[in-house]
Amino acid sequence: GEDVEQSLFLSVREGDSSVINCTYTDSSSTYLYWYKQEPGAGLQLLTYIFSNMDMKQDQRLTVLLNKKDKHLSLRIADTQTGDSAIYFCAESIGNLIFGKGTKLSVKP
Amino acid sequence: NAGVTQTPKFRVLKTGQSMTLLCAQDMNHEYMYWYRQDPGMGLRLIHYSVGEGTTAKGEVPDGYNVSRLKKQNFLLGLESAAPSQTSVYFCASSYARGGEQYFGPGTRLTVT
Numbered sequence: 370g371e372d373v374e375q376s377l378f379l380s381v382r383e384g385d386s387s388v389i390n391c392t393y394t395d396s397s398s399t400y401l402y403w404y405k406q407e408p409g410a411g412l413q414l415l416t417y418i419f420s421n422m423d424m425k426q427d428q429r430l431t432v433l434l435n436k437k438d439k440h441l442s443l444r445i446a447d448t449q450t451g452d453s454a455i456y457f458c459a460e461s462i463g464n465l466i467f468g469k470g471t472k473l474s475v476k477p
Numbered sequence: 478n479a480g481v482t483q484t485p486k487f488r489v490l491k492t493g494q495s496m497t498l499l500c501a502q503d504m505n506h507e508y509m510y511w512y513r514q515d516p517g518m519g520l521r522l523i524h525y526s527v528g529e530g531t532t533a534k535g536e537v538p539d540g541y542n543v544s545r546l547k548k549q550n551f552l553l554g555l556e557s558a559a560p561s562q563t564s565v566y567f568c569a570s571s572y573a574r575g576g577e578q579y580f581g582p583g584t585r586l587t588v589t
Contacts, residue, residue: 411582417577464522465578470519
C-alpha cells in the first residue's frame with residue numbers, strides 16, 4: 370500500500386551533520402520532496418529530487434535517493450539551532466503522500 | 478503575492494456546531510487540498526480539488542464537505558462538529574497534481 374516511513378525523532382548537537390531517512394513504497398513516484406515545519410507554522414518546501422537523479426545538493430542540504438531500496442535521505446550539514454523543526458518527506462503518486470515527520474532537535 | 482492564506486487562525490466550537498474554513502490562493506493554481514494534522518499521524522488528506530467546480534475525496538473525508546466555486550478559493554465545511562475533529566487544518570495548492578504544494582499557515586480547531 371501507500372506508506373511513507375520516517376523515524377519520529379532525531380537529536381543532534383549544533384555543528385554536527387543531521388541525516389533524516391525516509392522509505393517510500395511506490396517506485397513510480399516522479400518527484401520526492403522534503404518539507405520543513407517550524408512550530409505553529411505550515412509546511413515549507415525545502416528541496417526536492419526528481420526520480421531519475423541519485424543526488425541533489427543545495428547549500429547545506431544534500432538529498433540522496435536510492436531507487437532500488439526506495440530510500441530517501443536528507444543530510445543537513447553544520448546543523449544550527451534554527452534547523453530545529455519537523456521534517457516531512459513526501460512522494461508524488463498522483464497526490465502527495467507524506468510521512469509522519471521527523472522531529473529534529475538541535476542541542477547547543 | 479500572499480501565497481496561500483487561511484481564515485480563521487483559531488476557532489473553538491461546541492459539539493454539533495457548524496463552521497466553514499476558508500482557503501485562498503493568489504498563484505492561479507488549479508489544484509487545492511485540505512489536510513488535517515494530528516500528533517503522531519502526520520498529514521492526512523481530507524478532500525482535494527483539481528479545478529474550479531470539482532472536488533474529490535481524500536483519505537479521511539467523513540464529516541467534512543468542500544466547495545470550489547472560484548478557482549482561488551477552497552472552502553472546508555464541518556456540518557456538525559465532533560471532538561474527533563479537533564485538529565490543525567492546512568490548506569495547500571499546486572500548479573500540477575503531484576507537483577510542489579504550497580501550504581497555508583493552518584487553522585487550529587478545538588471542538589469541546
